[in-house]
Amino acid sequence: MTLTTWLTDDAPASRLQANLGRAYDVTRRLLRNPLAALGVAILTVLIVCAAFAPWIAPYSPIGQDLGARLMPPSATNWMGTDELGRDIFSRVVHGARLTLLIVGMVAVISAPLGLILGAVSGYFGGWTDRVLMGITDVFLSMPKLILALAFVAALGPGIENAIIAIAITAWPPYARLARAETLTFRNSEFVQAVRLAGASHMRVIGLHILPLCTSSTIIRVTLDMAGIILTAAGLGFLGLGAQPPLPEWGAMISRGRSFILDQWWVATMPGFAIILVSLGFCFLGDGLRDVLDPKSGDKS
């Protein structure tokens, strides 16, 4: 029996086989969509850059060379150099680490927070639901960027505070989503069966309801990633995110602002990195939605 037939077996013998089979199926259908495949490729490059930055980057991201300030793109400096003679390409490659760190941390904080709040809200209903969803709606109806700005202004600039501020503004959609999904399962027979078997509310939510909400949350998180990257870059641009000399892309654009008319590459190059990575997440998110959520797949 080959691996493919084992993965696509209609009657999987174990949970592992079923899970792997599903993963295989999703990946296969995802890669058939050209834009989604492009998204996967872009994000692979991002992860490789982040993981092997010191080996990929030809120079140090903070090593200054004042003799080679503001050099245009050339064979030695592919993206030129900035006002301190640092190689922009090396800084962009190292910046991949910061970007990945920010989106990863925001996702790790906000998605579980939203999921738990939403599942609890939908599962218990009544006043718990009204209060929790009231809070969610308040956050949902507020401008995210402005709120994040105000939070960072209060907490103080820095990459950790930027992550916290973005996470605070990012969780409400996940709560809404998890609540809607939970409502459809709450009265289903399998939940009643688990309850009858003596499972606690926490066990029902944690082991039986939350896992069912994950696929729609993954789609939503992937689609939100572009927005998170843009917000983080915006905070960096305003000097509220990662602090110098960290090679954060938004902060790099901000430094290049003074030279935009003559040395265009200083501000422009990091921008291309932001666009590419955000587009990658958009393509992947769109593709995932088509594969995992066939209802809305063909519409947008």
Added chain:
Amino acid sequence: MKPQRRGPSAWSRHLRSVLGFAVILALTFLGLLAITFFIGRIIPIDPVLAVVGDRATNAQYEAARIAMGLDQPLPMQFIAYVGDVFSGDLGRSVSTNREVSTDLIRVFPATLEMATIGIIIGVLLGVPLGVLAAIKRGKITDQLIRVFALLGYSVPAFWLGLVGLALFYAGLGWVAGPGRVDIYYEGLVDPVTGLLLVDSLLAGEPEVFFSALSHIILPATILGFFSLAYIARMTRSFMLDQLGQEYVTTARVKGVSEWRVIWVHAFGTIRVPLITVIGLSYAALLEGSVMIETVFSWPGIGNYLTTALFNADMNAVLGATLVIGAVFIVINKLSDVLYRVLDPRSRS
């Protein structure tokens, strides 16, 4: 057919929905106030120390603390804060040394002007593009429009602003640079509405008008591009829903021209949900203007907010956050209500 009778039950239902709307709006505002209040309390700066200075004696410090109401329990402080905000008192700005509310009234029209031009551009381009993508579904045109729209989600606004300035102002010289109007026209027109394009026409100063137009067109177009992305995507999705319906097939079978089927039959139905989408994008533009205003030195509320951030001017930051948040909420909820009023299905 007999006209439908509107008994007291219909009116009480209307009244109830209006009251419900008012309650939701009030609660959302309270939530916004709670958040700005909370942010104001987590600042690591001691507000009393900022007033009395670090040479003050303990007695002076205590006296100032009581005078500022900071000895009260937090809920009482919050009530006092809400009272202040509703009487229009947002505190004094440290950097401009004026009342924050006065400052905000002065800068808000500039933002409103740019966002309005932006949404007009976004709708005029986004709706036709969305319809076109729906008609050409799956074709290369559709894919191109899809990528173009996704760019609206992936390009940093401040970056596009910088590149736009370098290209169209410095490089090609097609538009004017940062600022709202050429420096020698500044202060020439008395603010009536605060919208420079309108004011200059009212004052009969066409030169000022064209200077202002040349300044606003680039930032407004860039801002509009971001609403275009969302509007085009949603229009496409709504149109695809309609084009698959049986009434469209019926119309085609009856020999109605394709143009009429698309723009009269199908588009007629999606006008209502589109209004909600446009409302939401308009609110989002007010938010997006923060970045664009910073890049273009546009003297609006976004620029005011970021300038205040650099000066650690928390009263101004929170005041601007509150006003942008409030406008955002009102537009959001209004487009929601408009949808319910206009959509006949939701009336019953």
